[in-house]
Amino acid sequence: MNxxxxxxxxxxxxxxxxxxFYISTILVLAFIMLMANFDSIIESFxxxxxxxxxxxxxxxxxxxxxxxxxxxxxxxxTQLTSSIEDAKQAVINEEYSALVTLHVDENGLPEATFxxxxxxxxxxxxxxxxxxxxxxVRIATEQLGIEQAQIMDIFSPIPFEKISLxxxxxxxxxxxxxxxIVYVMLMLLYIAVLMYxxxxxxxxxxxxxxxxxxxxxxxxxPVTHMFAKILGIALLGMTQVAIFILVGFAMLQSRxxxxxxxxxxxxxxxxxxxxxxxGVLFFLxxxxxxxxxxxxxxxxxxxxEEVNQVIIPMxxxxxxxFLLSMFGMGVPDSTVVTIGSYIPxxxxxxxxxxxxxxxxxxxxxxxxxxxxxxxxxxFAFIGAKVYRGGVLLYDKSTSFKDIKKxxxxxxxx
Amino acid sequence: xxxxxxxxxxxxxKHTAVNNLSLAIPENxxxxxxxxxxxxxxxxxxxxxxLLDRSSGEITWNGEAxxxxxxxxxxxLPEERGLxxxxxxxxxxxxxxxxxxMGKREAETELNKWLERFKVxxxxxxxxxxxxxxxxxxxxxISAVIHKPKLLILDEPFxxxxxxxxxxLKEAVIDLKNNGTSIVFSSHRMEHVEELCEHLCILQKGNxxxxxxxxxxxxxxxxxxxxxHADMSLDFLKDFPGVVLYKQTSEGCVLQISSEEVSxxxxxxxxGKGFIRKFDLVEPSLNDIFIEKVGAxxx
Numbered sequence: 019m020n021x022x023x024x025x026x027x028x029x030x031x032x033x034x035x036x037x038x039f040y041i042s043t044i045l046v047l048a049f050i051m052l053m054a055n056f057d058s059i060i061e062s063f064x065x066x067x068x069x070x071x072x073x074x075x076x077x078x079x080x081x082x083x084x085x086x087x088x089x090x091x092x093x094x095x096t097q098l099t100s101s102i103e104d105a106k107q108a109v110i111n112e113e114y115s116a117l118v119t120l121h122v123d124e125n126g127l128p129e130a131t132f133x134x135x136x137x138x139x140x141x142x143x144x145x146x147x148x149x150x151x152x153x154x155v156r157i158a159t160e161q162l163g164i165e166q167a168q169i170m171d172i173f174s175p176i177p178f179e180k181i182s183l184x185x186x187x188x189x190x191x192x193x194x195x196x197x198x199i200v201y202v203m204l205m206l207l208y209i210a211v212l213m214y215x216x217x218x219x220x221x222x223x224x225x226x227x228x229x230x231x232x233x234x235x236x237x238x239x240p241v242t243h244m245f246a247k248i249l250g251i252a253l254l255g256m257t258q259v260a261i262f263i264l265v266g267f268a269m270l271q272s273r274x275x276x277x278x279x280x281x282x283x284x285x286x287x288x289x290x291x292x293x294x295x296x297g298v299l300f301f302l303x304x305x306x307x308x309x310x311x312x313x314x315x316x317x318x319x320x321x322x323e324e325v326n327q328v329i330i331p332m333x334x335x336x337x338x339x340f341l342l343s344m345f346g347m348g349v350p351d352s353t354v355v356t357i358g359s360y361i362p363x364x365x366x367x368x369x370x371x372x373x374x375x376x377x378x379x380x381x382x383x384x385x386x387x388x389x390x391x392x393x394x395x396x397f398a399f400i401g402a403k404v405y406r407g408g409v410l411l412y413d414k415s416t417s418f419k420d421i422k423k424x425x426x427x428x429x430x431x
Numbered sequence: 432x433x434x435x436x437x438x439x440x441x442x443x444x445k446h447t448a449v450n451n452l453s454l455a456i457p458e459n460x461x462x463x464x465x466x467x468x469x470x471x472x473x474x475x476x477x478x479x480x481x482l483l484d485r486s487s488g489e490i491t492w493n494g495e496a497x498x499x500x501x502x503x504x505x506x507x508l509p510e511e512r513g514l515x516x517x518x519x520x521x522x523x524x525x526x527x528x529x530x531x532x533m534g535k536r537e538a539e540t541e542l543n544k545w546l547e548r549f550k551v552x553x554x555x556x557x558x559x560x561x562x563x564x565x566x567x568x569x570x571x572x573i574s575a576v577i578h579k580p581k582l583l584i585l586d587e588p589f590x591x592x593x594x595x596x597x598x599x600l601k602e603a604v605i606d607l608k609n610n611g612t613s614i615v616f617s618s619h620r621m622e623h624v625e626e627l628c629e630h631l632c633i634l635q636k637g638n639x640x641x642x643x644x645x646x647x648x649x650x651x652x653x654x655x656x657x658x659x660h661a662d663m664s665l666d667f668l669k670d671f672p673g674v675v676l677y678k679q680t681s682e683g684c685v686l687q688i689s690s691e692e693v694s695x696x697x698x699x700x701x702x703g704k705g706f707i708r709k710f711d712l713v714e715p716s717l718n719d720i721f722i723e724k725v726g727a728x729x730x
Contacts, residue, residue, distance in 0.1 A: 021529075021530055021532075024526070024529050024530060025530070028526050032518070032522075225515075228513050228514065228515060228516055229509065229511045229512065229513025230513040230514055230515055231513065232482070232507075232509045232511065232513060233507060233509060233513060233527060233574065233575075234527075234530065235482060236480045236481075236482060236502065236505070236507045236509075237502050237527070237530040237531055238499060238502065238530055239499045242499075406482075410477070410482060410483070426443070426444065427443070427483065
């Protein structure tokens, strides 16, 4: 096996065996599970479905009509014949979740008052209100002598289609899909760069501070070492993300009936292949750019504790890129987004937003990819030089002047 | 001829770390590098290994430039010891050996042999951070020699070891040499260099001040040491012409004399003055040469 792969697989396997890997994987998995089952968890806490609402009917027959219309709700109603004061007391004693009094106004239309210990459960309030609204419509229309079928016609939503005349822009359906994918990819890239960038820098700094680096770079060239490290961590990241996606997918599959709607609104049902390919491309480019930067920064520190300090500027860049892209999701055609999509640090996120939400010319995409590739090569070149000097540089304090010192070390002068 | 350094110079900005160093290190030999702190030993080693580019000059191994293609035949023990603290000895050594082109199985077999030899087979599955410093050094040494390098560079191999371990490592180094490895090593300890090396070089602030074969160096140094044990006072020898240094000892004195002829004059001078139990003309020690050439006592 060639030395590049020995280092890459060593980096991958030794990281895979660490507690950190297990802990972070399990934490994120727990988070995914929590999110996927969020509604049922909330339900089990709030005890929904056990709501029993007391109703005092001061009219005639309203209760019966209401009862028939709330049969499929997750709350029940019970008619009370006691006085309002007694009923209120029963609510205060938590025998009932709420009390509703029904009466009829001079036009024969229903009116209601809702009493509860607190009215923070807006879900229940609006549910009750909605049922009563339907009741009112039904009574009012009956008084006017309109058929049920005609009411349905009146209340059915208007067929309203949005079509863009500019042949370049995307249809509503496409846009919804794209937003979902863009969002997922932005999140993934953001997390990947933050987590794995840090991991690369820490790994390099660990090897440097334990002084094993000098032996390593006497066996293989620093450039080989640096890129093998970047690949090894990338493989680790892919493993982790693959686990997340698999578990997340399985989770969603098992609850498809309940969360299917959410999936659809995220555009994850029928995904456009081109967009996925763009996503993978920009993800890889983004990872490579930031990983190279992280390896370079990791090589100039002498102690592991200093890693966080030197990668702050890199973290800022990625946070700015993320914020810009979130802004860009809303206004993808703004000038800021357009300009930003050509700045290499922002390209992977902003250009992907533009590719996903706008129909932009191929040359624009190619240009930005070209700029990115050139920047990555430049960074790899400088990074490798800094790396080569950096790994031999042991200074008490670390500053960005060390980049200059590291470069001087590799000079022949 | 194997390792050849020709007019090698290394400058860091305005500072010259190694100045115009030319060396020929014959195959199958041990070559000693001496010098104080900052003399340029480690810089020279790093240049040989290609970790640093030289400012000018040439370094060749059997006539070819040394690059990463040759890394499989080179072994290196850096001055600053470094191993992965969290890795087990086995994982660590096998990884480093594979980076020197060894197969996994082969590396494991060799590692077991070395651990047996150093009488520490129980460390195979221990983490490096759990070992004592001296034992870490044995592991580090194994990592430098496990792939049977043709050229072995040892930067201060014996520092921080107890005498028993020093002997163990010395034997290992001598065995490697006898099996055809050319060894370059630096040391603070003159007696190690004196004992192990045929050729040596003393660096001072980047300049080679003495170099050549040990015997030649001693012979051309000219001065000899004279050890006299006698019952009478030898104070008067302090001002004897030809005596460079006078050092009182409990049983007499040790003199450094400018040439061996002086010893005969001294002998006639002290004859009959008292009982002389010992009169011994000896070669100067490397330490004497070092002190004279570098101009300051070392250690």
